[in-house]
Amino acid sequence: MERIFSGIQPSGIPTLGNYLGAIRNWVRLQDDHDCLWCVVDLHAITAWQDPSALLEQSLEMAAVLLACGVDPMRHILFLQSSVRAHVQLAWIFNCVARLGWLNRMTQFKDKAGKDRENASCGLYVYPNLMAADIHAYHATRVPVGDDQRQHLELANDIAQKFNHDYGVEFFPTVQPLILGPAARVMSLRDGTKKMSKSDASDQSRINLNDDPEAIALKIRRAKTDPLPLPSEIDELAQRPETRNLVGIYAAMTDRDVGAVLKEHGGRGFGPFKAALTELIVEHLSPIASETRRFLNDRVALIDLLKKGADRAAAISDPIVSEAERLVGFVRVR
Numbered sequence: 176m177e178r179i180f181s182g183i184q185p186s187g188i189p190t191l192g193n194y195l196g197a198i199r200n201w202v203r204l205q206d207d208h209d210c211l212w213c214v215v216d217l218h219a220i221t222a223w224q225d226p227s228a229l230l231e232q233s234l235e236m237a238a239v240l241l242a243c244g245v246d247p248m249r250h251i252l253f254l255q256s257s258v259r260a261h262v263q264l265a266w267i268f269n270c271v272a273r274l275g276w277l278n279r280m281t282q283f284k285d286k287a288g289k290d291r292e293n294a295s296c297g298l299y300v301y302p303n304l305m306a307a308d309i310h311a312y313h314a315t316r317v318p319v320g321d322d323q324r325q326h327l328e329l330a331n332d333i334a335q336k337f338n339h340d341y342g343v344e345f346f347p348t349v350q351p352l353i354l355g356p357a358a359r360v361m362s363l364r365d366g367t368k369k370m371s372k373s374d375a376s377d378q379s380r381i382n383l384n385d386d387p388e389a390i391a392l393k394i395r396r397a398k399t400d401p402l403p404l405p406s407e408i409d410e411l412a413q414r415p416e417t418r419n420l421v422g423i424y425a426a427m428t429d430r431d432v433g434a435v436l437k438e439h440g441g442r443g444f445g446p447f448k449a450a451l452t453e454l455i456v457e458h459l460s461p462i463a464s465e466t467r468r469f470l471n472d473r474v475a476l477i478d479l480l481k482k483g484a485d486r487a488a489a490i491s492d493p494i495v496s497e498a499e500r501l502v503g504f505v506r507v508r
């Protein structure tokens with residue numbers, strides 16, 4: 176069975192974008208893969224996180240993943256900072272990756288914004304740590320949303336250069352799995368901007384713990400245009416907000432965009448938004464209540480994460496040890 180690795184930052188409450196672009200696909204891939212699911216707290220601190228909030232958000236993220244159907248028995252769920260191999264391999268990769276490669280990363284440019292000089296060094300080398308996450312397990316498949324595509328190309332460049340420089344075939348090629356009609360869910364306020372858990376406006380996103388009233392309000396207020404829904408897919412090209420809502424609808428009903436337009440094309444947004452709200456509420460309500468259940472037993476949750484970390488370390492320690500030997504480090508322990 177091929178090995179999967181994927182991660183999510185505990186930098187806020189996960190959004191409908193995280194769910195449709197990643198988490199839901201993770202759960203579906205569990206049947207025929209060996210999976211590692213990681214709450215990437217080391218990545219989260221590349222931007223400032225209040226320590227007590229980070230702690231709560233990390234546990235909450237783990238609880239949300241369990242509530243969504245991540246299986247911690249057949250697979251492995253753990254916190255990134257509790258397995259040292261990630262940092263150890265990331266340092267080696269900092270010395271393999273080239274500055275020119277990192278300079279091309281669009282996500283760094285977006286996140287650092289205009290105040291680039293003030294961005295953390297961690298934010299800059301973030302993709303090297305992400306490559307280490309994957310390669311520390313020799314994972315070959317990585318389910319992510321569309322925004323992570325460039326980082327996965329870099330993970331392959333790093334593996335290739337490591338293999339070339341040290342004359343080995345040690346790190347395998349990674350295949351991105353970018354699945355479904357909602358691989359890039361956009362902001363509800365601006366169809367050209369990604370829906371993000373760290374966006375300043377709560378109205379821009381659906382959080383997985385939003386109650387039905389909040390979901391209804393956010394969808395009702397979601398930006399649209401004055402035209403009715405189109406009947407043809409090409410007509411969505413110039414209508415980013417409409418394309419976004421139709422994409423979400425398609426993902427939630429497991430249909431393609433064409434089928435949704437066949438049903439709703441030519442009609443106004445009123446009934447469409449009402450149907451979309453119902454779908455989202457139906458999906459998210461059980462997740463919110465299950466999350467609360469997992470969070471209520473904190474001792475069990477921490478124990479489960481500890482077991483996950485032990486099992487993850489048992490896979491990554493020998494791989495990273497071997498990488499260190501290949502690099503030429505003297506092994507004294």
Ligand code: TYM
Nearest residue numbers: 181182183184192193196197215305319320358359360370
């Ligand atoms: P993060 O925490 O930003 O997002 C977690 C996952 O959700 C996807 N995603 C989206 N998909 C569709 N529409 C959106 N609006 C949307 N927003 C987020 C992301 O693509 C991602 O799959 N760097 C990663 C975390 C990471 C990782 C890894 C992933 C660290 N190490 C190794 C894979 C493998 C990140 O910041 O994800």
